[in-house]
Amino acid sequence: MGRSLKSPPSPVACRTPGGFAVSAPHSVGPVDPLERERAHLASSRAALRAMRADVEALDIKDVTANWVNAAVLERQIEDRITALADLAHTPLFFGRLDYLHAPGADRAEGAEGEQFYIGRRHVHDADGDPMVIDWRAPVSQPFYRASKKEPMDVRLRRRFGYTGGELTAYEDEDLTDAAGAGAGTASKLLQDEIERPRVGPMRDIVATIQPEQDEIVRAEIGGTVCVQGAPGTGKTAVGLHRVAYLLYAHRERLARTGTLVVGPNRSFLRYIEQVLPALGELNVGQATVDDLVGGRVDVRGTDSAEAARIKGDARMAEVLRRAVRAGVTMPVEPVVVVRGSRRWRVPAHEVEEIVRELLGRDIRYGAAREALPQRIAHAVLVRMEAAGEAPDDRVQDAVARNAAVKAAVKTLWPVVDPAKLVLRLLSDAAFLAEHAEGVLTKEEQAVLLWAKPGRSVKSAKWSAADAVLVDEAADLVTRTPSLGHVVLDEAQDLSPMQYRAVGRRCTTGSATVLGDIAQGTTPWATPGWAEALVHLGKPDAVVEELTQGFRVPREVIAYASRLLPSIAPGLAEATSVREAAGDFAVREVPAAELDAAVVAACGAALRREGSVGLIAADARVPGLAAALDGAGLAYLAPGEETSAEARLTLVPASLAKGLEYDYVVLDEPAAVVAGEPDERTGLRRLYVALTRAVSGLTVLHAEPLPAALGRGRSGS
Ligand SMILES: Nc1ncnc2c1ncn2[C@@H]1O[C@H](COP(=O)(O)OP(=O)(O)OP(=O)(O)O)[C@@H](O)[C@H]1O
Helix, strand or coil: CCEEECCCCCCCCCECHHHCECCCCCCCCCCCHHHHHHHHHHHHHHHHHHHHHHHHCCCCCCCCCCHHHHHHHHHHHHHHHHHCCCCCCCCCEEEEEEECCCCCCCCCCCCCCCEEEEECCCEECCCCCEEEEECCCHHHHHHHHCCCCCCCCEEEEEEEEEECCEEEEEEEEECCCHHHCCCCCCCHHHHHHHHCCCCCCCCCCCCCCCHHHHHHHCCCCCCCEEEEECCCCCHHHHHHHHHHHHHHHCHHHHHHHCEEEECCCHHHHHHHCCHHHHCCCCCCEEECHHHHHCCCCCECCCCCHHHHHHHHCCHHHHHHHHHHHCCCCCCCCCEEEEECCEEEEECHHHHHHHHHHHHHCCCCHHHHHHHHHHHHHHHHHHHHHHCCCCCCHHHHHHHHCCHHHHHHHHHHCCCCCHHHHHHHHHHCHHHHHHHHCCCCCHHHHHHHCCCCCCCCCCCCCECHHHHHHHHHHHHHHCCCCCCCEEEECCHHHCCHHHHHHHHCCCCCCEEEEEECHHHCCCCCCCCCHHHHHHHHCCCCCEEEEECEECCCCHHHHHHHHHHHHHHCCCCCCCEECCCCCCEEEEEECCHHHHHHHHHHHHHHHHCCCCCEEEEECHHHHHHHHHHHHHCCCCCECCCCCCCCCCCEEEEEHHHCCCCCEEEEEEECHHHHHHCCCCHHHHHHHHHHHHCCEEEEEEEEECCCCCHHHHCCCCCC
16 A cells, blocks of 8 residues: 555654654644644744744845845845745645655664655744755655655655645655555545646646656756647646746856746736746746847738748748848948048958958857957057057057048948848848848748838838847847746747747757647747757757646547647647546537527536636637627636636637636637638647646537547537
8 A cells, every 4th residue: 555645643753854843732742643744834834924024024224335235135025025925825835755864864774864844935943944845955856756666765755635725634655665666656635636626827736746747847957958748748837847946946047147938928928927926936037929029120910821931931040141241341442540640541451351350250240340440440550560659458449439440330331220121121122132042932032022111110010920030130230148048838839930039048048948749830830849949049958758648638638639640640649647537528509509509518617616718719709709798608818817706718719728727618620720721720729729628628519520530429
């Protein structure tokens, strides 16, 4: 027997790390182990309150010399106070490890074991002895990784169960019992946690991270990790916990360089935005790729699928590189600098040499432009020295600022405005042809050109893909600063040019790339991970695969997986760790009754516990909204927080990615497929829609189901 719920008292003396005595309210140690654990919870919470009170009592008046420092310190204190909040419904600890020996101590005979409570954050008592250990600390790692086969010096792993903030159960695993290795190891508490109905935004999974997930979470900061995973395998959860882990392990470095989570759209970001604060991490940026590149032009236009595909192609980087440097010209006359009564002349061929040398170097266009006047000034200085003068560096600076030098630089190496440059490329056929020669075909160039040439940067109808081009051009001029770590979620949808945009934001840092090729729904998507990682600038990244599904019930994932041969032939079907088979029905109804049937199915789902998502082709959303209104059923938009009162969300299929609902009603699959420019993309969109359900899925259709789904099942 590996596990037991509410087991008899543990034979290990109930001693907490650092010797903090667990005591009952009346100083007599409780005998019931559950009572003992509750007592430890109560004292830990008291200790946390004391920690918070200590911070609140800090008086910084005397320690800060100026108001800037004071403001920074005050902000840090406020953050710390927020991080030290005792949230009634967030358990302070969720596990306990009883080590055979004190970690780090010599494993000499007689070395004492030690007990650690594992929680979301570190809590210590008045003497500074730990009462709860942060889940990210090295000592906590065996909680996620230890097994009977590899116990990692742990004797006992205990998981705690909570009901409404109250500690109500625990479950023990004796890891020294090697005989039971591999035997039924399913944890009841873990299973309950996985199957808990979902309401509200995404939550952390810190109590139940699985070993293969933990390996990704704790991977070294230096390397980029790419995770391919079927729907619901925890990619997003893993990415968010990885940021939290890295911030713990490399706090100073990342506080300096910054971290960022990139997601597909605003509703998705709203859905995940509370996970990191719940883990105590308040300073992680969140953005879509459009946000990242959106600062320079207003995006108001759209592209045809074909234009977007070409604009997203990595060959565009070469076109832009050529175009940016196109203005550089070779001198035809010397640069003559007049200082006092003397004239210094740098002949054209020498200036040309300088220009050519700068063109050949791997530096940004803007940096080279800054270097050019200094180089010309240097050539002047060499002449001054030859003439017996002894100029110092101030003279060199003065010469570099001389009007003749400035004028030469202006002609030889003109300023490039990235947005104006892209505007010209997309408006001026000859200019585009000149720089796309041998890179893009004539037909491709024709697709790129705007039907109505843009008159100015302000008035042009920039598309999202154009903004990426402008961002690339801007980076060719001035290097984009790099962050310390970037998590890129739903990465399968990015174009090569978008990968480059994200990649330049982590050139000196690392990235976690998360996605599922089968869920790629953009015509410009990069076909595979190896290629994507090259565009990101991280060709050596390790690609890991997650296959254990935590969201979708077994029957539902099997049904959705019928699409895999058509949409991603190489990928394996996900397994489901959910024990409940799930409610699953596919029903055909007459076309005239479809809306009413959908509304009725939503009503039925609302009678159950948890959130309900009605997913439909974007074009069907207004009609269904009217039908819901007509029936008096209130509904939310995706990303709006579901609550006990507002549990139904009307989700356009284009926004379903990454989200999940307890019960999903899926309207008319054929319309979801038809909403996309080609069948494969349509089927992938359908695959996303079919894999959002946690407990049950009802598919309603009037049109025939797409053939790829058809095998076997109908009307069940
Ligand atoms: N170890 C775990 N313990 C409990 N729940 C988990 C675990 N891993 C993932 N989950 C839950 O499974 C659900 C799916 O996770 P997540 O959204 O991260 O998956 P995903 O792989 O990003 O899915 P998709 O491909 O659809 O975007 C979430 O509710 C998440 O909390």
